[in-house]
Amino acid sequence: MASEVQSAPPTPRPVSAPPSQIPSPAAPSRSPLRAMASPLASPVKKAVASVRGYLEEVGHITKLADPRDAWLPITASRSGNAYYAAFHNLSSGVGFQALVLPAAFASLGWTWAIVCLTVAFVWQLYTLRLLVNLHEPVAGGTRYSRYMHLATTVFGERWGKILALLPTMYLSAGTCTALIIVGGGSMKILFSIACGPACLARPPTMVEWYVVFVCVAVVLSQLPNLNSIAGVSLVGATAAVGYCTMIWVISVAKGRVVGVSYDPVKPSSDVDRTIAILNGLGIIAFAFRGHNLVLEIQGTMPSTLKHPSHVPMWKGVKFAYVVVALCLYPVAVGGFWAYGNQIPPNGMLSALYKFHSRDVSRLVVGLATLLVIVNCLTTYQIYAMPVFDNMEAGYVHKKNRPCPWWLRAGFRAFFGAVNLLIAVALPFLSELAGLLGGISLPVTLAYPCFMWLAIMKPGRGTAMWCLNWALGSLGMGLSFVLIVGNLWGLVATGLHVHFFKPAEFQ
DSSP states (O other): OOOOEEEOOOOOOOOOOOGGGSOOTTOTTSOHHHHHHSGGGHHHHHHHHHHHHHHHHHOOOEEESSGGGGGSTTTSOOOOOHHHHHHHHHHHHSSGGGGGHHHHHHHHOHHHHHHHHHHHHHHHHHHHHHHHHHSSSSTTSOOOOSHHHHHHHHHOHHHHIIIIIHHHHIIIIIHHHHHHHHHHHHHHHHHHHHHOTTOOSOOOOHHHHHHHHHHHHHHHTTSOSGGGGHHHHHHHHHHHHHHHHHHHHHHHHTOOOTTOOOSOOOOSSHHHHHHHHHHHHHHHHHTSOOHHHHHHHHTTSOOOSSSOTHHHHHHHHHHHHHHHHHHHHHHHHHHHHHHGGGOOTTOHHHHHHHHHTTTSOHHHHHHHHHHHHHHHHHHHHHHHHHHHHHHHHHHHHHHSSOOOHHHHHHHHHHHHHHHHHHHHHOGGGGGGHHHHHHHHHHHHHTHHHHHHHHHHOOOTTSHHHHHHHHHHHHHHHHHHHHHHHHHHHHHHHOOOOOTTOOOOOO
């Protein structure tokens, strides 16, 4: 992949140097090359430096090393700011996966679940910081505006694709497929809530709701580039915060359900117990997502030597993850307090329908469901953008011209159709979520540490060297354990394969 954005000063305007700095014309016969190498050239250097300082003060102009990158969705616009970064990070960082956190508490218990959740939050925030600084490791140098670009730079072209291509594509395409399942199922529930128990209309099937969701998502996806969906991300982030807050507040306000217990679920065998623990760890680890989008989000920002992009990006990340913490912890703690080990596997939304469908206003339940749908539709856009970028890059680099609007629309409709086919044809993929999540886990917790070591080259034995080696190795080890544990669980319990039979969302 071509280098990204290079900082290059524009052609300076003629600048008059002060009389004291004008070189003496006493030696006209000297060679111009020798003159430039002599101390007499210092006034010229000072003049150029003053012009450069002025340009940096008013705004440094950057140019693309490969002009074709200006035609791709991620790097087409460089007008982003800290607010846009906050919207995008919040939209990609919190969502329906937060509602499943109480199920992890049911497997691990109060103490270990809170400890693991806190460690995972701090760990992923640290690797986020690494990625933000690795976007432009040398001021004015190459900008890595795509995760794959950074991976291939560090690990090499071959190993970068082997290690990072499948996980990053899974995080994009797999998340979009999960959003279709959750969003389509929520549409079905919203229809039943709005229609009421005495409704005589025939409700659409689950597959038909998937089609409705995909059609709306594809229409929204026609916005041309990542920077243009900042408003969409703001709507999605607001919806996520809204339904997370509503659900945990309602659950806590209604009190603990009858027969609640906070003891970890005790399966009948050691194998089942081990699988339950690994499942709980996986739920916590996968609650933190979006690392495969951080470099892309930062790529929408201008960057100058005086005002590098990592400054506003980190401001946006800090604000977003304060809000993420304010969503995750109340949902996890409040949800487990209210439902204990009776929490359904699908999390808080299912618990709300199961335990409070009769004692909570239909309007409130319907509003929470509507916010879930809105969040799924808007989050789909940001997770699909790297795939759109990759699809358009093939055309742009081959034809050496921008992708026409009709072909761009076709690419995005095709991606939506593929997601729909996977959601309908392979509904048992939810049983493989832990396995696929274990494969993608290094993208969040391990690779950023190794990337930092390879690019920044801290001294051997220093604190940063030891910390990143330890976290990177631990992340790879955790990924290996999750993969082996989930394979073990599939062998022990079996895989329930049922093609083209999507289950009812509960």
